[in-house]
Amino acid sequence: METLLDIANVSAGYGRIEVLHGVSLNVRAGEIVALLGANGAGKTTLLSTAMGLLPARTGAISFAETPIQRLDTAAIVRLGLALVPERRELFGAMNVEENLLLGAYGVAGGGPASRRADLEAQYELFPRLKERRRQLAHSLSGGEQQMAAIARALMARPRLLLLDEPSLGLAPLIIEQIVQCIVDMRDRGGTILLVEQNARAALGIADRGYVIENGRIALSGTASELLADPAVQDAYLGGQGSTARAMEERIRARAAYYAATAKPVARR
Amino acid sequence: MDLGRDPRAGILVALLFAIALYPLLLRSDYALGAAITVGTMAIATVGFVLLLGYARQLAIGQAAFCTIGGYGSALLVIRAQWDPFVAMIAAMGVSMTVAYLVGRPILKLHGFVLAMASLALQLILGFVATEWSELTGGAIGLSGVPRFAILGWQVGGDRALFYVVWCAVALAVLAGLNVDRSRIGRELRAIASSERAASSIGIDLGQAKVQMFVLSAGMASIAGSLTVHYLRLMEPGVFGFQYSLNIITAVVIGGLGSIWGGVLGAGIIIGLREALRLTSQPSFEGVVMGALTIVILLLFPRGVAGGIADLYRIATRRVSDATEKRATAAPGDAFRDLAGDDSILTLDRVARRFGNLVAVDKVGFTVARGSITALIGPNGAGKTTLLNMISGDQPLNGGEIRFNGARIDRLSAHRVARRGIARTFQNLELFDTMTVAENVMCGRTRHAGTNVAAIVARLPGVGREERKMSEEAERWLAFVGLGDAGARWPNTLAFGHQRLVELARSLALEPDLLLLDEPASGLNDSETEQLADLILRIRARGITILLVEHDIRLVMGLADHVVVMNHGEKIAEGAPAMVRADKLVLSAYLGA
Numbered sequence: 066m067e068t069l070l071d072i073a074n075v076s077a078g079y080g081r082i083e084v085l086h087g088v089s090l091n092v093r094a095g096e097i098v099a100l101l102g103a104n105g106a107g108k109t110t111l112l113s114t115a116m117g118l119l120p121a122r123t124g125a126i127s128f129a130e131t132p133i134q135r136l137d138t139a140a141i142v143r144l145g146l147a148l149v150p151e152r153r154e155l156f157g158a159m160n161v162e163e164n165l166l167l168g169a170y171g172v173a174g175g176g177p178a179s180r181r182a183d184l185e186a187q188y189e190l191f192p193r194l195k196e197r198r199r200q201l202a203h204s205l206s207g208g209e210q211q212m213a214a215i216a217r218a219l220m221a222r223p224r225l226l227l228l229d230e231p232s233l234g235l236a237p238l239i240i241e242q243i244v245q246c247i248v249d250m251r252d253r254g255g256t257i258l259l260v261e262q263n264a265r266a267a268l269g270i271a272d273r274g275y276v277i278e279n280g281r282i283a284l285s286g287t288a289s290e291l292l293a294d295p296a297v298q299d300a301y302l303g304g305q306g307s308t309a310r311a312m313e314e315r316i317r318a319r320a321a322y323y324a325a326t327a328k329p330v331a332r333r
Numbered sequence: 334m335d336l337g338r339d340p341r342a343g344i345l346v347a348l349l350f351a352i353a354l355y356p357l358l359l360r361s362d363y364a365l366g367a368a369i370t371v372g373t374m375a376i377a378t379v380g381f382v383l384l385l386g387y388a389r390q391l392a393i394g395q396a397a398f399c400t401i402g403g404y405g406s407a408l409l410v411i412r413a414q415w416d417p418f419v420a421m422i423a424a425m426g427v428s429m430t431v432a433y434l435v436g437r438p439i440l441k442l443h444g445f446v447l448a449m450a451s452l453a454l455q456l457i458l459g460f461v462a463t464e465w466s467e468l469t470g471g472a473i474g475l476s477g478v479p480r481f482a483i484l485g486w487q488v489g490g491d492r493a494l495f496y497v498v499w500c501a502v503a504l505a506v507l508a509g510l511n512v513d514r515s516r517i518g519r520e521l522r523a524i525a526s527s528e529r530a531a532s533s534i535g536i537d538l539g540q541a542k543v544q545m546f547v548l549s550a551g552m553a554s555i556a557g558s559l560t561v562h563y564l565r566l567m568e569p570g571v572f573g574f575q576y577s578l579n580i581i582t583a584v585v586i587g588g589l590g591s592i593w594g595g596v597l598g599a600g601i602i603i604g605l606r607e608a609l610r611l612t613s614q615p616s617f618e619g620v621v622m623g624a625l626t627i628v629i630l631l632l633f634p635r636g637v638a639g640g641i642a643d644l645y646r647i648a649t650r651r652v653s654d655a656t657e658k659r660a661t662a663a664p665g666d667a668f669r670d671l672a673g674d675d676s677i678l679t680l681d682r683v684a685r686r687f688g689n690l691v692a693v694d695k696v697g698f699t700v701a702r703g704s705i706t707a708l709i710g711p712n713g714a715g716k717t718t719l720l721n722m723i724s725g726d727q728p729l730n731g732g733e734i735r736f737n738g739a740r741i742d743r744l745s746a747h748r749v750a751r752r753g754i755a756r757t758f759q760n761l762e763l764f765d766t767m768t769v770a771e772n773v774m775c776g777r778t779r780h781a782g783t784n785v786a787a788i789v790a791r792l793p794g795v796g797r798e799e800r801k802m803s804e805e806a807e808r809w810l811a812f813v814g815l816g817d818a819g820a821r822w823p824n825t826l827a828f829g830h831q832r833l834v835e836l837a838r839s840l841a842l843e844p845d846l847l848l849l850d851e852p853a854s855g856l857n858d859s860e861t862e863q864l865a866d867l868i869l870r871i872r873a874r875g876i877t878i879l880l881v882e883h884d885i886r887l888v889m890g891l892a893d894h895v896v897v898m899n900h901g902e903k904i905a906e907g908a909p910a911m912v913r914a915d916k917l918v919l920s921a922y923l924g925a
Contacts, residue, residue: 299859301857316886323872
């Protein structure tokens, strides 16, 4: 399979603070690759560096064999890389369709007819957006906003989509829908690099995954290897053999402990 | 500031020497006059930096207050034979009173509308000055203004006036710097960064803006009075629209972000004008000034003062460790009575509509004191809208909200915060223009005891309060587990850590009730468990928590009471186990 994104030994950071220390990672065409890690590990920084939003201080980044670490973001988008940022960043005062059309900005050879076709393709993937096409972006619910952000990115016809925490702030039922959409995109030939805190959901649909810790790749492998890895289970899946119920029980036990040890003092 | 080592102290001393020696070295009346003009304008521009640069209020009719100062001084001195210094102070009082009365209504306006309103004030004053000729001498004005004097001490000659003016500049700069490095300076930057977050931590937006408007009006008035004593006359044209324009140009060129920018800008503007006059090209003044403004702004987008600050930072860049903060002890977990069974918050038939859409439909529930109450439901169910109504961010269309027994549903956000309700935001509202520690310090506004006058004069208590605020901020950062992040900028932290900064900022209010809007979003499982522990430690301090959250494990594990909303309506409430078994909740939210 063709390697689309190849990140080799990249360091990057903000001011004097270096966040990434020699990270290497690759994504092949047709894959879903999950990137896992704690807050502050450098996941978003890695995506920003790939998109040219932040300079790589060392190392090389190439996309479909083209070196891109010196290119600006607009040029990288034209090559076929698109990012859906953590906070979605829709244009709130515009309606859904206008937001989507702006995603097609700068797409080569995009006449009105092909733009219309792209738009219909997104509506097919996200029927909910078609219902809401005339609604202002800021009045959408969280899940609809996430769908609109993904659809807008797809309007640029990316060969690789970088998704930063698509489940952020979404209700359980909606997360399932978004996860299904990501699988649908891959089944239609898309390639996705998925940053996600919900490690169980991410590894459930990914082909491969990387674990980043303190700015370094600590582990990598197929999704099933990572799911079975004791270290991954401890750090990201709530302990070995853990379930959602077990975590809830642990939290409840802590609450009971605090309640039992609380020393009554005078109320204000 | 260590006077021996800091190069900035050297620059300051050199500057003071240069000013002191200026009239002795350049003996021409012309040079002296130019320097007095720079000085008087600098007093006005320093005030304008506070208003435009810090409070971000585009009230551009500053010359209106110069006009009041000018006429006030001229009339009181000529007609009533007042001492010029006393007259100047009296005129300043009038200007500040007018600014206060006018400021309350017009500072509610924003952007260009505010600009037009403030300009209208200037035009009205100019019109009155011209038409009320028996008082002001009409278009001819008032001549025969005597030389300046301070309580009987005659300021004989322009050289003496030069020193008086520059002493006034020094006082204005000092006042400006005192505001800059105080809680008010931080609060102004907070307002400029996010008005919503600023009011959520108890900062009174209206008051902060009016304070700067009044302060800048006072400074403009002094500039007006001193100018009149230099010119020895006052007429409507002295402080016309052109003067307002010069003040604006000066602060933009000099640098809006710094008090020094005001002084520099005044020097550049007047210096350029005089240089053009010397080369007998006054007719090109407008063209050259315009072109130079553009060139300077292209070279230094943050003005000359901003450019100098950048150069200084580059020149003194040290490779030191920015995060060598000592670990500070977290505030001791003072346990409070958690067994209280009375309610801290009561919602009764609360409703909110957006056009035809009913976002919240007659929702009522109570939050028990000392409890963790969770509010859950699908995206778009109205949970955040409800939080916004409790925190005073959005008005109600019906119903009422009581906090500690008193109605709060008509209070503005900063009043609600001051009563003791703090909140965090789903999409984070941190102040990006200040460090993490300063963000948290802003949360202490509710407990600040110093007023604006004390801060301008930097009375001894102000420094003490600053240090105490700083210590408090460090303690709360340590409490949430970010003890080493105080010196960093919020936008360099990971999303989940930014959430913790926001939490520390809300905790710094020491609220009775804390509203958390999806605190676990962006956290992985182990971080979510740490958050659960943090929430329990917050509750152990006697703070009641109302939690909006999608992570059902966190909700079910933590909450004493769960309220479920769907399509703006409350569909269930009760103990976690009860809610989990509810068929309606399962189909609307949890899924099978």
